[in-house]
Amino acid sequence: MKKIYLSILGFALICRFSAYSQVRLDSVTHKPVTSLYTPVVPDSSTYKSRPLRIDEINLVSSYYSQDGKHSAITGGIGTEQVTDISNGIELKLAWNGNTHLNTLSLGLGIDHHTSASSAFVTTTGLGKKDGSRVYPSLDWTTENTAKGSSFGIGSYYSGEYNYKSLGADVHFSQKTADKNGEFGVKLQAYLDHVTLIYPSEFIVALSAPAPAGATYVTTASGNRVLVSSGSSGSKVSESLPTSPRNTYSASFSYSQNVNSRLKVMLLADVVKQNGLLSLPFHRVYFSNGKDTIERLPSSRFKLPLGVRVNYFWGDNIILRTYYRYYHDDWGSNSSTASLEIAYKVSPFFSISPFYRFYTQTASQYFAPYEVHSVKDTYFTSNYEYADFSSNFYGVGFRIAPPKGVFGWSNFHELELRYGHYTQTTELVSDVISLSVGFK
Amino acid sequence: MIKKLTIPAAIVLLSLSLASCVHLKEYQKNRINDSEMTLGNRKAERNEINFQSYRESASGANAGKTGGGCGCN
Numbered sequence: 001m002k003k004i005y006l007s008i009l010g011f012a013l014i015c016r017f018s019a020y021s022q023v024r025l026d027s028v029t030h031k032p033v034t035s036l037y038t039p040v041v042p043d044s045s046t047y048k049s050r051p052l053r054i055d056e057i058n059l060v061s062s063y064y065s066q067d068g069k070h071s072a073i074t075g076g077i078g079t080e081q082v083t084d085i086s087n088g089i090e091l092k093l094a095w096n097g098n099t100h101l102n103t104l105s106l107g108l109g110i111d112h113h114t115s116a117s118s119a120f121v122t123t124t125g126l127g128k129k130d131g132s133r134v135y136p137s138l139d140w141t142t143e144n145t146a147k148g149s150s151f152g153i154g155s156y157y158s159g160e161y162n163y164k165s166l167g168a169d170v171h172f173s174q175k176t177a178d179k180n181g182e183f184g185v186k187l188q189a190y191l192d193h194v195t196l197i198y199p200s201e202f203i204v205a206l207s208a209p210a211p212a213g214a215t216y217v218t219t220a221s222g223n224r225v226l227v228s229s230g231s232s233g234s235k236v237s238e239s240l241p242t243s244p245r246n247t248y249s250a251s252f253s254y255s256q257n258v259n260s261r262l263k264v265m266l267l268a269d270v271v272k273q274n275g276l277l278s279l280p281f282h283r284v285y286f287s288n289g290k291d292t293i294e295r296l297p298s299s300r301f302k303l304p305l306g307v308r309v310n311y312f313w314g315d316n317i318i319l320r321t322y323y324r325y326y327h328d329d330w331g332s333n334s335s336t337a338s339l340e341i342a343y344k345v346s347p348f349f350s351i352s353p354f355y356r357f358y359t360q361t362a363s364q365y366f367a368p369y370e371v372h373s374v375k376d377t378y379f380t381s382n383y384e385y386a387d388f389s390s391n392f393y394g395v396g397f398r399i400a401p402p403k404g405v406f407g408w409s410n411f412h413e414l415e416l417r418y419g420h421y422t423q424t425t426e427l428v429s430d431v432i433s434l435s436v437g438f439k
Numbered sequence: 440m441i442k443k444l445t446i447p448a449a450i451v452l453l454s455l456s457l458a459s460c461v462h463l464k465e466y467q468k469n470r471i472n473d474s475e476m477t478l479g480n481r482k483a484e485r486n487e488i489n490f491q492s493y494r495e496s497a498s499g500a501n502a503g504k505t506g507g508g509c510g511c512n
Contacts, residue, residue, distance in 0.1 A: 062486035066494075086486045133509070156508065163510035178462050190507030247507030249499070255478050260467045265478040269499040273506050306500030308478050312470040320475070326497035334497040342475040350475055360496050385496050392491070396483065400474065417483040423494070431490060435483040 055094035055103065057438040062086045066421075066429030068383075071117035073199075075283040075291060076369040076381030080427060081116035100142045103152075107137040121281045122200040133160040141171070148175030148182075156190075162281075164242070165192040180257040188249045193242040196280045202293060245275035261312040267324075271302035284379045285370045294380045296365055301329045306336075316344040320352075331364035332385060340396075348401040354419070355393045362387035383425050394419030405436075413437035 068080030088109040095102050111133045121127040141152030150173045158165040169188035175181065248271070255265040275298060282294035306324040313319055320340040327333050340354035363385035365378040372379040396417035405411040415435040422428050463471070470476065480488060480502055488503035492511060499505035 058482055060482055060485055062483075064486065064490055066490075084490075086489075088485070135508075158508050160510065165508045167508055180463055188505070192507055194510065245507065247505070249505040251499075251505070257463050257468070257471050259461050260463060261470055263471050263476055263478055267500040267502075269505050271499060271505045279510060300506075302497075302499060302506065304497060304500035304505070310476045310478060312473065312476060318473065318475040322501070324497070324500045326499070328496070330496075332496040334495070336497065344475065352475075358491075358495060358497075363496065384494060390495070392487075396481070398475075398481075415481060415483045417481070417487075419487060421490075421494075427494065429490065429494075431487055433483040433486055435481070437482070 052093055052095045054091065055439070056090075056092040058090045058092075058435065059437075060086075060088045060433065060435045062431055062433040064429065064431045066427060068423075068425065068427035070368075070381075070383040070386075070425055070427070071120075072279070072282040072294070072380070072382035072384070073117040074120050075285040076383065078120065079116045082113060084111055084113040086111045097142075099146060100144055103139075103141045103143070105137075105139040105141075107139075109133075109135040109137075111135075121197065124200070127200075128161070131161050133158060135159070135165075148179055149173065162195040162197050163192065164195075165190055167191070182253075182255050184251075184253040184255075186249075186251040188247075188251065190245075190247040192245040192247070192275075194245055194276050194280065196241045196243060198280050198293060199283055199291075201291075243276040243280075245273070245277060247271065247273045263310045265308040267304075267306040267308070269302070269304050271300075271304075273300040273302075274298055278380065279382075282380065282382055284372055284381050286372050286374045286379075287370055288374060289370065290374070292379075294382065295378050296380055297330070297378055303327045318342040318344070320354075326360075328363075330385070332360055332362065334358065334360035338392075342398075348399065350398045352396040352398065353394070354396065355391070357389070357391060359389040360387065383427070386425055388424045390421060390423040392419055392421045410438050411436065412439045 062085070064082070064084040064086070066080060066082045069078070070076050071078040071080045086109065088107065090105060090107045093104040093106075112130065113133075114130045116129065118131075119125050119127045119129045135156065135158040137154065137156040139152060139154035141150055143150040150171075152171050154169045154171070156165070156167040158167075167188065167190040169186055171184065171186040173182055173184035176183075249269055251267070251269045253265060253267045255263065257263050277298060277300055278294045278296040280293060283291050284294050285291045304324055304326045306322065309319075309321045311319045311321075318341075320342060322336070322338045324336040325334075326336070336356065336358045338354065338356035340352050342350050342352040344350045363380070365376075365380050366383075366385040367376075367379065367381065368386075369381055372381070394417065396415060398413070398415045399405055400413045403409060405414045413436065415433075417433045417435075419431050420429075421431070485503075488501060489509075492498040492504050493509075504511075
């Protein structure tokens with residue numbers, strides 16, 4: 001650690017010396033007696049149209065596949081096979097005001113996943129194995145290009161069969177006087193509802209016989225829900241109960257051009273969650289062999305701190321680095337470090353191999369299968385909260401020719417990226433993503 | 440306690456060093472304005488960040504999810 005401190009101090013001193021040589025004041029002052037410059041007074045009397053235009057369209061698709069041996073649904077054992085196909089489209093509309101540039105971003109994401117362990121929400125193993133999630137978003141940002149400031153608001157919705165989310169944010173940014181730095185802040189809230197789908201062995205059986213003609217539907221977890229009483233002919237729908245989960249966060253960022261080759265960004269989030277923070281269909285097996293439903297505290301505080309450093313090395317290599325330290329009040333601490341080397345084969349084509357390392361300590365509420373005591377107040381066997389390390393590596397390709405991809409002028413960017421992920425918990429996954437951009 | 444504060448303290452020291460950065464003119468920004476130099480995630484990284492937040496305890500400080508919005512952490 002002494003070496004790290006000395007290195008950072010040395011870096012600061014180098015910046016100071018370079019800064020001093022660049023910003024020394026000119027001692028010779030020029031005071032022209034006459035000027036040939038005539039200021040132009042803008043004509044504000046005529047109407048000027050500010051057409052709304054499509055600024056950018058982005059499409060991102062990904063295929064994700066994983067496997068493992070520690071499913072939380074079966075108490076920390078069992079298959080974790082999952083596949084996910086994710087598609088998202090973002091449409092950016094822009095229009096100019098008198099002094100502001102306005103941007104309206106409309107987004108829509110649709111994911112479809114399959115999960116082998118979901119079938120075991122019911123003890124028969126015949127439960128629902130797949131699901132879909134739809135998540136639209138809307139964001140409006142207005143930017144004062146003269147002052148270098150921007151302000152915006154955003155809203156989101158996410159719906160899937162066991163989870164509904166409604167979110168909103170307010171964001172603001174301000175550039176420094178010399179336009180080489182920028183400070184940003186974002187305040188965000190998610191007001192979510194978790195559908196209480198319990199493992200089938202914990203569902204109370206019907207105590208009264210069903211009325212004649214009544215219609216019941218068995219849900220994913222084996223719940224029997226009355227959807228038609230039969231006698232009156234009208235539908236009586238009893239939906240599953242839900243429990244709230246709220247997340248509030250404040251995100252801060254500061255970016256700075258250090259010199260003509262180096263940019264740095266500092267990031268910090270402060271996150272507070274409350275409500276039902278566990279998942280009702282996750283099992284935990286105690287040391288005496290009895291099983292129950294996962295139970296976690298109803299509040300959580302998170303503090304992630306991050307730094308990004310990008311450096312243009314030579315004429316065609318860009319080093320993109322990232323480090324994050326994370327701490328929460330559930331006892332988990334982690335470090336994330338990544339390095340991506342973007343090699344510009346030409347000004348418009350780059351190849352970017354990358355590597356990411358992650359390590360975390362276990363939450364105080366985690367224990368593997370049949371380790372928890374019945375006396376524990378909170379308990380989970382979800383390996384997301386275990387002690388482990390992970391490696392993620394792969395390569396990306398990016399094409400952005402000035403005349404457009406495949407000669408299509410509006411098709412301005414294409415990116416393909418593949419990554420392989422492994423955890424010391426024996427979880428393995430692969431992801432491939434395709435991103436296309438139109439202007 | 441000292442070990443826990445080591446890394447956050449290093450980040451704070453790094454941030455103080457940013458106060459001594461050069462003033463760049465527009466014609467000197469050709470490299471730092473390169474699209475690969477953007478201080479943010481690539482568009483194609485969006486779903487990678489999502490699955491990492493599902494499988495790991497940590498989230499946030501990367502312009503991704505900090506929590507909420509899905510049946511994850």
